[in-house]
Amino acid sequence: MLFMTDLNSEDDEVKIGIFGGAFNPIHNGHLALAKCYYDSLRLDRIIFIPTSVPPHKTSDYLLPQKDRLEMVRIAVEGNSAFEVSDIEFKRKGKSYTYDTLSAVKRFYPDSELYLIIGSDQFLTFHLWYRYKEILDMVTLCTSARENEQEKKELYDYAKSLDGLKREGYFIADYPVLKLSSSEIRDKIRNGEDISALVPEKVCHYIFEKGLYSV
Numbered sequence: 086m087l088f089m090t091d092l093n094s095e096d097d098e099v100k101i102g103i104f105g106g107a108f109n110p111i112h113n114g115h116l117a118l119a120k121c122y123y124d125s126l127r128l129d130r131i132i133f134i135p136t137s138v139p140p141h142k143t144s145d146y147l148l149p150q151k152d153r154l155e156m157v158r159i160a161v162e163g164n165s166a167f168e169v170s171d172i173e174f175k176r177k178g179k180s181y182t183y184d185t186l187s188a189v190k191r192f193y194p195d196s197e198l199y200l201i202i203g204s205d206q207f208l209t210f211h212l213w214y215r216y217k218e219i220l221d222m223v224t225l226c227t228s229a230r231e232n233e234q235e236k237k238e239l240y241d242y243a244k245s246l247d248g249l250k251r252e253g254y255f256i257a258d259y260p261v262l263k264l265s266s267s268e269i270r271d272k273i274r275n276g277e278d279i280s281a282l283v284p285e286k287v288c289h290y291i292f293e294k295g296l297y298s299v
Contacts, residue, residue, distance in 0.1 A: 098195045098196065099129040099130065099193065099196050099197070100126065100127065100128045100129050100196070100197045100199065101128065101129060101130055101131070101132060101189070101193065101196050101197070101198055101199065102119070102122055102123065102126070102128045102130070102131035102132070102199045102201055102226075103131075103132055103134065103185075103186065103189065103198055103199065103200050103201065103223070104119055104122075104131055104132065104133050104134065104201045105133075105134040105135075105136055105173075105180075105182065105185065105201075105202075106133075106134075106135070106136060107135065107136050107147060107153070107266065108133065108135045108136075108153050108156065108157050108266070109146070109147055109148055109153055109266050109270070110148075110153070110156050110266055110269060110270075110283060110287060110291060110296075110297075111133070111153075111156050111157050111160045111266075111283070111284075111287060112264055112266060112269055112282050112283045112287075113262060113264065113281075113282055113283060113284065114262035114263075114264040114265075115133075115160075116160060116161075116167075116284070117262055118201070118228065118259065118262075119131050119133070119167065119201070121228075121257065121259040122199070122201055122226060122257070123166055123167075125257065126199060126226070126255065128166070128199060129166075130166055130167070130168055131166060131167050131168070131201075132168050132169070132170050132189075133157050133161060133167065133168065133169045133170070134169075134170050134172055134173055134185060135150070135153045135154055135157055135169070135171070135173065135174070136173055136180045137150065137173040137174050137176065137180045138178065138179050138180050148296060148297075150171075150174045152294065152296060154169065154171055154174070155290065156287050156290055156291075157169045159284070159286045159287060159290060160283075160284045160286070160287050162286070172185055172188060172189070173185055181214045181215075182200070182213065182214070182219060183213075183214050183215040183216075183218060183219050186198060186200070186219060186222050186223060187222075190222055197224070198222055198223040198224070199223060199224045199226050199255070200219070200223040200224070200225055200226060201226045201227075202225070202226070202227055203227065204227050204228065204229060204230060204235065204239060206227070207225065207227040207239060207242065207243075208238070208239070208242050210225070210242075210246060211246060211247070216248070217247070217248040220246075220248045220249055220250075220253055221248075223253075224252075224253055224254060224255055225243075225249065225253060225254040225255070226254070226255045226256075226257070227239060227254075227255075227256055227257070228256065228257040228258060228259050229256060229257070229258050230259075230263065236256065236258060239256050240256060243256065264282060269282055269283065269297075270297045273291065273296070273297040273298060274297060274298065274299075279291075
C-alpha cells in the first residue's frame with residue numbers, strides 16, 4: 086500500500102503513470118490497460134488512485150473508501166510495478182485531479198507524470214478543473230477502443246485543445262477489454278458469475294463481504 090506520506094522525494098527522477106478512478110470495483114480491464122501503458126511507455130511504476138468524491142458525479146453509488154481501496158490493493162498485490170495510494174481520501178470535498186497531481190508533483194518534482202484517462206474523459210478534458218495547469222504537469226494518455234474513426238476523433242480533439250502540446254499526449258490503440266464496473270455491479274445483483282471479469286481475490290472479497298448485492 087502506498088500512502089500519501091510514503092511518497093519518497095529522493096526517488097523522483099522516474100516515469101510515473103497516474104491511474105485514477107472510482108474502481109467500484111476494479112476489474113481485469115483496468116489491469117490489462119495499465120499493463121499496456123506500463124510496457125509501451127516504459128514507465129517505472131503506475132499508481133492507482135481511487136477517487137474519493139468525483140467532481141461531476143454523486144457519491145451515493147460508491148462503496149465505502151476502505152472497501153474500494155482494499156480491492157485495488159489486493160488486485161495489484163504481487164506486481165512490483167503497480168501501487169495504490171489513498172491520497173484522495175486524505176482530502177475532504179471533491180476529488181479534483183489538479184489537486185492530486187500537484188501533491189504528487191511536490192513529492193516527485195523531477196518526475197515525468199503520465200495521466201491515464203478514458204477516451205470519453207479525454208474528449209471533454211477542456212471542462213476539467215484547471216485543465217491547462219494539468220497539461221503543464223503531465224503527458225495525457227488515452228486509447229481508442231473502437232475503430233479508426235474514434236482514433237481520428239481523439240487526434241482531432243488533441244490538436245484543437247488549447248494548451249496541449251504535440252509531445253504532451255499519447256493515444257494508443259490497445260485491444261482493451263470492453264468492460265465497465267457498472268456492468269459488473271449489475272451482474273452481481275442479478276446473481277451472475279463475475280469470476281472471469283475481476284481478479285480472483287477481488288471476486289472472493291466481493292462475495293465474502295456481500296458487496297453490490299443490494
